Amino acid sequence: MELRHLQHFVAVAEDRHFTRAAERLMVSQSGLSASIRALERDLKAPLFVRSTRRVTLTEAGRALLVEAERVLAQVRAAQEAVAAVQGVVRGTLSLGTEQCVAGVHVAGLLATFRRRHPEVEIRLRQEGGLVLAEDVAAGRLDLAFAYRTRADSDQLRSVPLATEPMTLLCHPEHPLAAAGPVLSLHDLAEEVFVDFHPGWGPRRATDAAFATAGVPRAVSLEVNDVHSLLDLVEEDLGVAAAPRHFRHKRKSLHAIPLTGTGDAVYETVALLPPPQATSPAARALMKLLEQSAR
Numbered sequence: 001m002e003l004r005h006l007q008h009f010v011a012v013a014e015d016r017h018f019t020r021a022a023e024r025l026m027v028s029q030s031g032l033s034a035s036i037r038a039l040e041r042d043l044k045a046p047l048f049v050r051s052t053r054r055v056t057l058t059e060a061g062r063a064l065l066v067e068a069e070r071v072l073a074q075v076r077a078a079q080e081a082v083a084a085v086q087g088v089v090r091g092t093l094s095l096g097t098e099q100c101v102a103g104v105h106v107a108g109l110l111a112t113f114r115r116r117h118p119e120v121e122i123r124l125r126q127e128g129g130l131v132l133a134e135d136v137a138a139g140r141l142d143l144a145f146a147y148r149t150r151a152d153s154d155q156l157r158s159v160p161l162a163t164e165p166m167t168l169l170c171h172p173e174h175p176l177a178a179a180g181p182v183l184s185l186h187d188l189a190e191e192v193f194v195d196f197h198p199g200w201g202p203r204r205a206t207d208a209a210f211a212t213a214g215v216p217r218a219v220s221l222e223v224n225d226v227h228s229l230l231d232l233v234e235e236d237l238g239v240a241a242a243p244r245h246f247r248h249k250r251k252s253l254h255a256i257p258l259t260g261t262g263d264a265v266y267e268t269v270a271l272l273p274p275p276q277a278t279s280p281a282a283r284a285l286m287k288l289l290e291q292s293a294r
Contacts, residue, residue: 076091194238
């Protein structure tokens with residue numbers, strides 16, 4: 001089994017298409033197909049189910065993908081570690097982020113990082129917190145900025161960045177806007193909510209707070225981005241419980257602090273692998289983040 005065979009396999013698994021994977025790898029399609037066949041011979045198992053329109057992983061292929069990604073991440077980490085000893089940060093920084101996270105200005109941080117480390121290729125992906133945590137733990141991402149969604153483990157650690165209280169956002173003419181300077185979760189039992197899909201950190205934190213308080217909640221409108229959430233609230237189609245800084249993104253909405261939430265907050269963290277597995281590029285980015293916070 002050769003390293004390039006694993007690289008080719010992962011590319012096809014990601015693209016679900018031989019032609020697109022070959023173009024991305026800048027190899028011939030026949031050469032890519034031969035590489036996959038050689039890997040299948042070595043493993044004595046088919047890795048893909050091929051059809052005229054798509055390529056899907058077999059059970060053996062799904063099992064190999066987890067290990068292949070881990071091996072390639074370790075090889076890349078070794079290469080970057082040697083470069084770091086020589087005083088140069090190079091390679092790839094694979095970063096994930098949730099939308100509008102507090103405690104870090106992602107675009108500004110990456111711009112500074114690129115100026116400091118021009119030899120590093122930056123890859124950025126936006127996802128929900130659950131997927132980001134899984135990808136960091138599996139080595140598919142070097143680090144991620146997200147709302148905390150699960151406890152640390154042997155494969156994942158979190159560095160706290162910021163915490164925010166729960167705030168209700170509603171239309172200025174909604175009855176709750178005149179209900180008082182603060183509201184409790186029990187005041188919201190009959191409301192229709194706009195919220196993110198369950199994989200996003202703020203949604204999971206809100207669900208947990210309402211469940212702990214024993215307050216039922218109807219989420220009728222689910223979205224994948226902050227601006228859609230704010231648009232729906234602005235049209236008075238529902239209310240939203242959200243991190244406090246969301247109120248600054250749409251000044252036309254009425255914002256009301258929520259009380260009686262106990263320890264429930266929206267906590268932003270940097271998700272990283274264990275220190276010994278953290279890439280030099282990820283360490284350099286975190287160093288910049290620490291410097292900007294001083």
